[in-house]
Amino acid sequence: MVKFKYILLLSILTLLVYSCGDDGIPGSTIDPNFDHGAQSIKDNDSLVLFLKNHYYDLSTSTVKPLETGETPLYEDPKLVTQNITENINDNDVDYKLYAYIATEGTSPKGNPTVVDSVLVNYSGQKILNTTTISTATFDSNVNTWFVLGGGVIRGWTYGITNLLGGVNNTMANEPLSFSGTGKGVLFLPSGLAYRNVGTGQTILPNEILMFYVELNDIIVDTDSDLDGVPSILEDLDKDGKPWNDDTDEDGTPNFLDTDDDGDLILSIREDANEDGNPANDFSDLDNTSLPDYLNKVIRKSNR
Ligand SMILES: [Ca+2]
Ligand SMILES: [Ca+2]
Ligand SMILES: [Ca+2]
Ligand SMILES: [Ca+2]
Known part of the structure; x- marks a missing residue:
C-alpha cells in the first residue's frame, strides 16, 4: 500500500520531487563548481532578515510583515532552528532550516521520522525579498501522502519531523477528516529546496521558499x-x-x-x-x- 502510494506520487508530483544525480543530489551534474556553501550563507542571511521583518498572525494563521507590538518570527519561541549538513559532491555543506510550530498536533503517534509517510495539506510561497512575501502560491494540495526521505525536497524531509499529526475522524465512505492537526511554517534555504537548479519555470535556481504545512497523519515505522x-x-x-x-x-x-x-x-x-x-x-x-x-x-x- 505504502509502496504503491510512493510510486504513484513519484509519477504524479513534479514539483516537490527533484531528479537526482548519481550521488542523489539535484544539480550536481549541472554545475560541479557551484559554491553551495556560499549560497547557504547568503540564503541564511536573507532568511534571518525575513524572519526579523515578519510575524505569525494567529487570527489568520499567516505570516505577515511586522507591525508594532508583534513579536518577530526570529524572536518567537515557537521558531525552531535546525542545523543540517548535506553532502554535496563529497563536500559537507551546512544549512539552517527554520520551522515555526504554530499549532502543536495532538496525535499520540509522535513525530514522523525522516523516512516516514506523512499525510499533509500544504501551500508553498516564494520569499523573493526580506520585507515582503510573494502573494503567489506556487503549489498547494490537501490530504496528500509523501514519503519524507524518498524524493521530497530535503527541507520537507527534515522540517516536517518537527510536527505532530492529528486524530483521524474519518467516517466510512466519507471524505478524510482530521482534528487536532499540527500546523507549521517551514522557511527553507535554496539548498534544502531546489538548489541551484530550480524546477524549470516555476522555481528558479537559488530561490528560498516558505511552506505552510498541516500534518494530518503519519504511518509510524513506515516500511x-x-x-x-x-x-x-x-x-x-x-x-x-x-x-x-x-x-x-x-x-x-x-x-x-x-x-x-x-x-x-x-x-x-x-x-x-x-x-x-x-x-x-x-x-x-x-x-x-x-x-x-x-x-x-x-x-x-x-x-
Ligand atoms: Ca545513514
Ligand atoms: Ca537478499
Ligand atoms: Ca526473522
Ligand atoms: Ca530494504
Whole structure:
C-alpha cells in the first residue's frame, strides 16, 4: 500500500520531487563548481532578515510583515532552528532550516521520522525579498501522502519531523477528516529546496521558499519497500540519513531496496525464523553479527 502510494506520487508530483544525480543530489551534474556553501550563507542571511521583518498572525494563521507590538518570527519561541549538513559532491555543506510550530498536533503517534509517510495539506510561497512575501502560491494540495526521505525536497524531509499529526475522524465512505492537526511554517534555504537548479519555470535556481504545512497523519515505522524492516531501521550507520545506506551499492538505498544485499533473494524472504523480521536472523557462523538479509554469503529463502 505504502509502496504503491510512493510510486504513484513519484509519477504524479513534479514539483516537490527533484531528479537526482548519481550521488542523489539535484544539480550536481549541472554545475560541479557551484559554491553551495556560499549560497547557504547568503540564503541564511536573507532568511534571518525575513524572519526579523515578519510575524505569525494567529487570527489568520499567516505570516505577515511586522507591525508594532508583534513579536518577530526570529524572536518567537515557537521558531525552531535546525542545523543540517548535506553532502554535496563529497563536500559537507551546512544549512539552517527554520520551522515555526504554530499549532502543536495532538496525535499520540509522535513525530514522523525522516523516512516516514506523512499525510499533509500544504501551500508553498516564494520569499523573493526580506520585507515582503510573494502573494503567489506556487503549489498547494490537501490530504496528500509523501514519503519524507524518498524524493521530497530535503527541507520537507527534515522540517516536517518537527510536527505532530492529528486524530483521524474519518467516517466510512466519507471524505478524510482530521482534528487536532499540527500546523507549521517551514522557511527553507535554496539548498534544502531546489538548489541551484530550480524546477524549470516555476522555481528558479537559488530561490528560498516558505511552506505552510498541516500534518494530518503519519504511518509510524513506515516500511517503504515492504521488506519487513522499518525504513528508519535501514539507516545502518545511524547518521540520521537512511538515503546514504546502500549495502549492495546498486544505487537504491536500503530503505527502498527489496533485496538489500543484492544476492537475488528478497530481504523479506531472508527470514530464517519466519517472524516477519529479516533483521534478527543470523545464519552465518563466520559472521554472527551480520543479518542474513545484508549478507551475500547467505542465500537461504524461507519461502
Ligand atoms: Ca545513514
Ligand atoms: Ca530494504
Ligand atoms: Ca537478499
Ligand atoms: Ca526473522
